[in-house]
Amino acid sequence: MDPMNWLDEVKWDAQGLVPVIAQEQGSNDVLMFAWMNREALQKTAELGRAVYYSRSRQRLWFKGEESGHVQTVHDIRLDCDNDVVLLKVTQQGHEPGIACHTGRHSCFFQQYDADKAGWTAVDPVLKAPESIYK
Amino acid sequence: MDPMNWLDEVKWDAQGLVPVIAQEQGSNDVLMFAWMNREALQKTAELGRAVYYSRSRQRLWFKGEESGHVQTVHDIRLDCDNDVVLLKVTQQGHEPGIACHTGRHSCFFQQYDADKAGWTAVDPVLKAPESIYK
Numbered sequence: 079m080d081p082m083n084w085l086d087e088v089k090w091d092a093q094g095l096v097p098v099i100a101q102e103q104g105s106n107d108v109l110m111f112a113w114m115n116r117e118a119l120q121k122t123a124e125l126g127r128a129v130y131y132s133r134s135r136q137r138l139w140f141k142g143e144e145s146g147h148v149q150t151v152h153d154i155r156l157d158c159d160n161d162v163v164l165l166k167v168t169q170q171g172h173e174p175g176i177a178c179h180t181g182r183h184s185c186f187f188q189q190y191d192a193d194k195a196g197w198t199a200v201d202p203v204l205k206a207p208e209s210i211y212k
Numbered sequence: 213m214d215p216m217n218w219l220d221e222v223k224w225d226a227q228g229l230v231p232v233i234a235q236e237q238g239s240n241d242v243l244m245f246a247w248m249n250r251e252a253l254q255k256t257a258e259l260g261r262a263v264y265y266s267r268s269r270q271r272l273w274f275k276g277e278e279s280g281h282v283q284t285v286h287d288i289r290l291d292c293d294n295d296v297v298l299l300k301v302t303q304q305g306h307e308p309g310i311a312c313h314t315g316r317h318s319c320f321f322q323q324y325d326a327d328k329a330g331w332t333a334v335d336p337v338l339k340a341p342e343s344i345y346k
Binding site for chain 1: 218233235239240241242245257287291292294296298314319322323324326329330331
């Protein structure tokens with residue numbers, strides 16, 4: 079029998095996935111949220127580069143494979159329930175880093191505005207998506 | 213018909229839930245990850261205090277209801293796909309803030325150690341859980 083593997087300690091959900099938060103090293107900004115399967119987490123650790131599992135495309139997603147906006151991984155954390163992963167990353171390919179497919183720094187650019195009782199996009203587009211995804 | 217409600221713009225999953233990241237205002241530390249249903253998000257906005265949905269207890273969970281470790285909410289963000297929420301919070305009741313039920317600052321205290329190929333608890337317990345939950 080194999081010895082206890084660190085990947086076995088993760089509580090994978092019914093789909094074999096775990097939620098992942100990517101946080102920028104230095105600024106500590108939360109850049110994005112995605113999912114990993116077992117292979118994605120193993121490859122992330124191996125390569126020192128964020129590899130997610132795309133639920134829509136149902137395959138491994140090497141972050142930056144199209145955009146060049148690769149994430150170098152400095153730290154991999156697991157939460158108290160062993161069912162959420164937190165990465166500390168450097169967002170490569172643009173300065174400041176662009177993690178979002180909309181060309182923004184972070185995916186969390188919509189802010190709840192209590193006065194309007196609505197969501198407002200408050201962070202700028204740093205690069206047009208058309209020039210990121212050719 | 214009701215006008216379009218900000219809560220309708222959130223893409224709730226099949227269980228009527230959305231994943232939520234709580235980040236500390238100031239330090240930008242990621243404190244915890246939890247879930248909200250529609251009522252929890254509405255109450256969070258109303259009260260300016262984090263209200264989650266406990267999947268294990270299947271009810272609203274007013275963060276700090278037992279521990280006193282309430283989270284004051286400064287900012288509510290929604291991601292580009294409208295299916296993840298990010299809160300900026302101040303963790304009340306202890307200095308530094310304790311968000312984790314283990315008595316730690318953050319739930320993400322287990323670090324992947326490549327040399328050991330295993331997870332190691334690297335952050336200190338700030339207060340014994342037995343004295344938090346009486």
